[in-house]
Amino acid sequence: MTKHMLHALDRLxxxxxxxxxxxxxxxxxxxxxxxxxxxxxxxxxxxxxxxIDLAEVEVEEECLKVLALHQPVATDLRLLVGxxxxxxxxxxxxxxxxxxxxxxxxxNLDGDPRLTEILLRLAGRSxxxxxxxxxSLMRQDSQLALRVCAAxxxxxxxxxxxxxxxxxxxxxxxxxxxxxRIECLMRAISVSxxxxRIxxxxxxxAEDVIYMATGEIPRHGALRDLRVWKDRDDRAGDQSC
Amino acid sequence: MELMKxxxxxxxxxxxxxxxxxxxxxxxxxxxxxxxxxxxxxxxxRRVTAFIGPSGCGKSTLLRCFNRMNDLIxxxxxxxxxxxxxxxIHAPETALEDLRREVGMVFQKSNPFSKSIYDNVAYGxxxxxxxxxxxxxxxxxxxxxxxxxxxxxxxxxxxxxxxxSGGQQQRLCIARALAVGPTVLLMDEPASALDPRSTSRxxxxxxxxxxxxxxxxxxxxxxxxxxxxxxxAFLYEGNLIEFNETRRLFTKPEHAQTxxxxxxxxx
Numbered sequence: 001m002t003k004h005m006l007h008a009l010d011r012l013x014x015x016x017x018x019x020x021x022x023x024x025x026x027x028x029x030x031x032x033x034x035x036x037x038x039x040x041x042x043x044x045x046x047x048x049x050x051x052i053d054l055a056e057v058e059v060e061e062e063c064l065k066v067l068a069l070h071q072p073v074a075t076d077l078r079l080l081v082g083x084x085x086x087x088x089x090x091x092x093x094x095x096x097x098x099x100x101x102x103x104x105x106x107x108n109l110d111g112d113p114r115l116t117e118i119l120l121r122l123a124g125r126s127x128x129x130x131x132x133x134x135x136s137l138m139r140q141d142s143q144l145a146l147r148v149c150a151a152x153x154x155x156x157x158x159x160x161x162x163x164x165x166x167x168x169x170x171x172x173x174x175x176x177x178x179x180x181r182i183e184c185l186m187r188a189i190s191v192s193x194x195x196x197r198i199x200x201x202x203x204x205x206a207e208d209v210i211y212m213a214t215g216e217i218p219r220h221g222a223l224r225d226l227r228v229w230k231d232r233d234d235r236a237g238d239q240s241c
Numbered sequence: 242m243e244l245m246k247x248x249x250x251x252x253x254x255x256x257x258x259x260x261x262x263x264x265x266x267x268x269x270x271x272x273x274x275x276x277x278x279x280x281x282x283x284x285x286x287r288r289v290t291a292f293i294g295p296s297g298c299g300k301s302t303l304l305r306c307f308n309r310m311n312d313l314i315x316x317x318x319x320x321x322x323x324x325x326x327x328x329x330i331h332a333p334e335t336a337l338e339d340l341r342r343e344v345g346m347v348f349q350k351s352n353p354f355s356k357s358i359y360d361n362v363a364y365g366x367x368x369x370x371x372x373x374x375x376x377x378x379x380x381x382x383x384x385x386x387x388x389x390x391x392x393x394x395x396x397x398x399x400x401x402x403x404x405x406s407g408g409q410q411q412r413l414c415i416a417r418a419l420a421v422g423p424t425v426l427l428m429d430e431p432a433s434a435l436d437p438r439s440t441s442r443x444x445x446x447x448x449x450x451x452x453x454x455x456x457x458x459x460x461x462x463x464x465x466x467x468x469x470x471x472x473x474a475f476l477y478e479g480n481l482i483e484f485n486e487t488r489r490l491f492t493k494p495e496h497a498q499t500x501x502x503x504x505x506x507x508x
């Protein structure tokens with residue numbers, strides 16, 4: 001029975017890993033479609049979301065099956081509960097990639113190097129957080145997950161900076177403002193908002209990894225003193241389970 | 242019978258709850274072999290404590306220490322100190338019959354006497370000198386109600402206990418144990434020989450009784466321990482590896498060995 005459960009958990013991990021890779025690719029492609037105005041690539045991202053939705057349902061069904069058949073406890077239970085939750089985050093990130101791709105061909109920031117630079121930094125940090133969040137999941141690495149949680153402040157700052165820079169741009173543009181220009185900047189804000197939300201979901205994933213690895217629920221301010229967590233993990237060493 | 246809702250004891254409050262059984266440095270030897278290695282353990286009053294662990298880990302042996310059942314085994318020696326409600330059970334002034342009345346026991350296999358249902362429950366009180374019919378009737382009815390057997394047998398109290406089903410016989414044995422007024426109830430795999438429905442009734446019963454009695458249960462069924470107990474002790478090779486709130490032990494055990502055992506990775 002236990003061997004069956006361990007095999008089922010291994011299969012589940014493989015599925016989540018694959019779903020994570022698909023979602024990462026969707027985000028990267030959606031950003032590329034916007035930056036290079038590649039509408040064909042954007043359509044591929046939008047159509048690919050169906051596969052992400054189906055994979056999310058499959059992972060959920062697999063979790064429910066293991067719960068019903070094997071009644072897991074301790075680390076196995078925490079793994080399943082964590083996967084059930086972050087599975088939903090991955091699906092939402094897929095939706096956000098679709099939102100981003102929907103702006104392909106409709107954003108032109110060629111004349112705004114400052115905006116382009118901030119948006120690229122925002123995209124890079126959000127993608128890093130997603131990548132590291134998934135990496136921490138595969139390695140059950142609570143220290144890496146903690147770093148992901150800490151990085152969310154940087155993304156929030158970049159998002160805020162991007163919005164204020166657009167406001168400044170609009171204020172400076174007063175005479176030359178056109179409807180096309182305003183729509184382009186609004187779409188750029190929408191993309192930045194999606195990137196900020198992706199970082200939030202990556203944080204959720206990292207928090208789930210911390211729960212899986214340590215058994216502690218780190219939400220709602222419990223992560224305020226990250227050093228305490230680091231010290232605790234260092235002390236726990238091999239005894240941690 | 243109306244029972245109070247069980248209270249969940251927070252971990253921080255564990256130290257403040259009253260103690261039913263206190264074991265200090267308990268060792269059990271069978272001849273030259275030591276099967277329990279110096280266990281310190283505190284069983285909180287009116288809570289369910291489960292002992293889990295692989296076969297031969299010493300959980301039944303430890304359980305049987307609490308009402309000196311091991312005294313019946315030749316070559317068995319118990320060292321260390323065990324207190325029940327603050328009294329040393331090995332003290333010369335402790336009468337064994339008083340201890341066994343205080344600490345009742347239910348075994349894996351139901352073992353009703355070859356007597357009527359009524360006489361099975363009334364047996365203990367009679368041995369302890371109760372002979373008034375009205376008093377005995379009251380005890381029999383109360384105990385059978387406490388084990389949720391009254392409605393099933395009230396019209397055939399004079400029938401043989403051996404005619405009852407396995408699950409009913411086990412509940413009858415629990416009623417028999419309750420009839421002498423214990424405060425602590427030891428249960429050694431009380432449902433392992435029963436079908437799922439009867440097992441479920443025994444588990445419901447344990448949940449009902451937890452407000453009236455301190456219950457210590459040995460079980461091989463970890464889901465059962467998780468379902469019915471407030472605290473769980475994990476034993477391995479005669480050592481107490483972990484004692485923790487059940488909800489914590491089954492979600493975040495403090496020892497890697499506990500985690501490996503309850504997730505089925507060894508044992």
